[in-house]
Amino acid sequence: MFDNLSERLERSFKILKGEGKITEINVAETLKDVRKALLDADVNYKVAKNFTDTVKEKALGQNVLTAVKPSQLMVKIVHDELAKLMGGETAEINLKGQPAVILMSGLQGSGKTTFTGKLARMLKTKKGKNPLVVACDVYRPAAIEQLRVLAEQVGVPMYCELDSKDPVSIAQNAIKEAKAKGYDLVIVDTAGRLAIDEQMMNEISAIKEAINPQEILFVVDSMTGQDAVNTAKEFNERLNFDGVVLTKLDGDTRGGAALSIRTVVDKPIKFVGTGEKLDALDQFHPERMADRILGMGDIVSLVERAQEQYDEEEAKRLHKKIAKNQFDFNDFLTQIAQIKKMGNLKELASMIPGVGKAIKDIDIDDNAFKSIEAIIYSMTPQERSNPALLNGSRRTRIAKGSGTNIQDVNRLLKQFEETRKMMKMITGGNKTIPKLKR
Template identity: 50%
Template sequence: MFDGLQKRLGSVFDRLRGRGALSAADVDEGLAEIRTALIDADVALPVVKDFIAAVREKAVGEDVIRSVTPGQQVVKIVYDTLVETLGVESEGLSLGAPPAPILMVGLQGSGKTTTSAKLALLLQTKEKKRVLMASLDVNRPAAMEQLKVLGEQTNTPTLPIILGQRPTDIARRALAAARVGGYDVLILDTAGRQHVDEALMAEVAEIKRLTNPHETILVADSLTGQDAVNIAKSFNERVQISGIILTRSDGDQRGGAALSMRSVTGAPIKFLGTGEKLDALEAFHPARVAGRILDMGDVVSLVEKAVENVDREKAEAIAKKMKKGELDFNDLADQLSQMRKMGGMQGLLAMLPGVGKVKDQLAAAGLDDRVLKRQEAIIGSMTKQERLKPDLINGQRRKRIAAGAGVDVADVNKILKMQRQMSDVMKKMGKGGRAMQGMMGGMNPSMLGGMGGGLPPGFRK
């Protein structure tokens, strides 16, 4: 997300930082480029105007222009203004006394039903809430069945289907079932339409009046850009939404919807849908998102993902083996699996500072999630003995492994070389002392050759 905007802003800031002193004209020139970048990213024009005006007011002053690092000061001002535009603080769900109804609204195709299941899973796993889901969509064929299937996949109870009932009748029945069943949260998946119309709004408004939800969440497709913002505005005017979930944010290269939503509607973005899997729903943190846009990274989210996905006992066992230089392919397979759970190579790289500047080089070097799949396929093609004792893998075995994984022998050679180099480096680290100097000399970016032929030169600096 925000790849295009990140690249454009990065080039502007590089030029500003490269100048020893800045004049008001220099700042205005940079702001003109930032304005164009924001418009190209599909940010709402009123939001762009307010953003540029706020940055200029703070940036064109004696304290900034005459400071030791004026370029860096401007970057800091842009960062602070981005955070303000996105919403300052992360805002979670306001649940209150159980059963807390959450009304999910939006257009057809926005991912509302799947997002309802994602939210249920998140509330159950992270908040330890008992959740009941109910589909109020009597218009779309198999909508109720879809929610039922998703409920089974997420281990979330769903309201039994009774054909012929009106949405308001289903809502009443769902409220009663949630109270009797002792549920903490009731997620109500309303019907969508191809476009905003009076019938849709009247139905949603009536359901809201009847259920008095603690949260009214608009589910909007991030890829639709300004259309998503206009839809949010329409829903907010009629039913007063309390929050927004942007779906398909992982495929949104521009990010205009995310940057516009809070300013246009006054409602905060609460979550981002980051993939097709049912656990691909992330809390929206304005400061962290601003950091990603400006290529400052998001180390806090990276640590959180590690805590959630890394098996501590396995990690400690592997660490002990690493100190002895005994890293085998079972260990490497575990590491690759955990990396995939944490968002894959692209997801992890996006959270590291400065990666935006070498993103094209990384792509050219083949460093993407296909590398992980290829490596896992190679390891999966090995026998148990080969995974435990890599030294057994001779020329004939390499050919067999390559054929089984559908890759070239050269790919097998790369991962074998990577495993050897990682084992050697970790063994030197375990010895400590002077060995650290040898380790630093022995560390070569080409040890990631198995991950795509080595890192690009810009990433090694």
Template identity: 55%
Template sequence: MLENLGNRFQDIFKKVRGHGKLSEENIKEALKEVKMSLLEADVNYKVVKDFIKKIQEKAIGTEVLKGINPGQQFIKIVNDELVELLGGTNSRLTKGVKNPTVIMLAGLQGAGKTTFAAKLAARLRKEGETPYLVAADVYRPAAMKQLEVLAKQINIPAYIDEGNKDPIDISKKAFGQARANNYSYMIIDTAGRLHIDEHLMDELGDIKKAVRPQEILLVVDAMIGQDAVNLAKNFNDKLSIDGIVLTKFDGDTRGGAALSIKSVVGKPIKFVGVGEKIADLELFHPERLASRILGMGDVVSLVEKAQEVVDEKDIKSLEEKIKTQQFDLNDFLKQLQTIKKMGPLGSILKMIPGMNSDLGDLAPAEKEMKKTEAIIQSMTLQERKKPDILKASRKIRIAKGSGTDVSDINKLLKQFSQMKNMMKMLSSGKMPNLGGGMPMGIGRGKNKFF
């Protein structure tokens, strides 16, 4: 998502560096390229025009602060305006005074409302809430069944009444059940259409009157680009929505929707769907997305992802093992599995400052991770603790068990030895000489991550 735009910004910033002052002359070309980059990313023309004007007003004549170069100062100005364009701050769900707080989902067919309903319910439960799912899509074949299956999958109660073809009645009865059981949130999955029509809007308006939702969230497919902005505007005019959810945010999109919606519609993006799994839902943070676009990574999100999958006791145990030189292949396997839980390798690496662009094809790196995992899992516990006992016969057995070659095992053992040496030097306060790349193949070249 937005990778091409990020690469373009990096090229633009390079051209601004080297000047003692940000003048109209030395940023004219940069602003022209910023404008073209945003338009190519399908950002609304008026939004782009206003964005460029604000940057120009702030940048021209600005003295370069001591200790930073013009390129860095220009990045700061662009970053601040980009954050503002994206909404300024994160906008969270609000909660009603009494249970249940009703969240009504709206959107066109195929936008991903049903899947988002389940993702949101799972997220709310993780935050200590008691969510209740309601299947109010009476038109799409198997829509109710889909929500029922997802609800069972995540073990969250749902109101399913396949015999009832009145979504308003369904919503009313579900509200009664939610109140009786004191559920804190009720999430209504409404019907979508292939296009906006009066019947759809009237029906949504009737559900709104019947259950008085705390929030109406419009679920939009991010991959439809500028059409997502027009869609949001139409729904907002008819329903007065409270926020927007962009699904398929991890897809091959140009990013125009994310960069235009808040400015054009005046409503915040609240969530983004970043994958097909239930856990693949993120709060929308304007400052973090701006940072990713400008190639500065997203360390905060990276830490949050790590905290979700890493136990504090495991961290302390690992620190102790590194200090006492007891780190073994079993510990290394745990670290690999932790990385896998955090999500796709590409998504993780893009959160690291300086790693946002030119990652290349990560499939070989992902393959190497799986291969390493298979090799270690084919070892006995004793072999994982004491790799030195791995002689020829043991390596042949492990190779057969993991579907790899003995050369792969030798390579892993060599890299693991290098990593242990580096850990030893770090724990003793010495800085290791990394040469052309870090142990385990982690370097700057393409695919040199494992």
């Protein structure tokens, strides 16, 4: 996401490289390029102009220390203003109430139903909530079935009334059901609607009045660009929603909506969808997004994702095996599975400072581990548990069985042996690790 904007901003800062100090002339030249980069990224014109005017004012008012280059100072100012533009601080979702009620709104095809499933999963696993999802889209034939499948996948119950065409009544009855059965969270999925459709807008206003939700979220497809901002404005005038959800931020989007929407509707972006999988949902952090736009990575989010997959009991078991020189290919497979659960590999790599730019034009397939897994699964259980058994003839058999070649098998075994040595060093062990047979 924001790849093109990141590249354009980097080019803009190069104008100041080599300059001894900040002047009105070189700042104006740099910010002219920054403004053009923002407009090309589909940022609202007024927002882009106000942004560059603020940056210019702050840049010219700074006394540059001799240790700080003008280009470095400009990056710092732009970073801080980008974070402020996108909301400054992370906005939390309101989960007060017994049950807490969240109402979804947005255009047709914006991704409300998928987001409903993702949000139910996130709040169940991370916040310990017991959610009930509600199907209030009575117009789209497949909407109820879609939500039912999603609810099944994330392990939450769904409330629907197949014979009813009254979404207001369905929402009210769902809340009664939640109170009766002890659900502490109700997420109401509604039909997509156009802001110009007066009847549909009246309907969602009526749902809001009837159930008095603690949180109203406006779900918008990032790929709609500047139209997303205009639509958000119209919905906000009718619903006074509490926050924005940007879906499909992993797609071929210029990202301008994320930079404009906070200013235009004065409502925070709370969540961003970053992929099709049900765990591809992140809370929106303005500061971290500014880091990523400026190519600084996002190491905090990377660590958080790793911690989500962290299993304390598994870690203790693994530590004991490493200490006894017993780390084997079964453990190797477990580690691969945990990495895959963290999300898209290229996105994960781009969170490491300095790596995003280096891999910009490199295609990292999510199936990157496929050949490694094929090789390991072609081993016998004894070979996986005791890698020292892997002599030449066994390697040849494994290569044939996995559809790879002997060089691929040897490369994996070398990487595995280096991994074991490194792990042994980290744990402070000093026993000799048995070498793999040739």
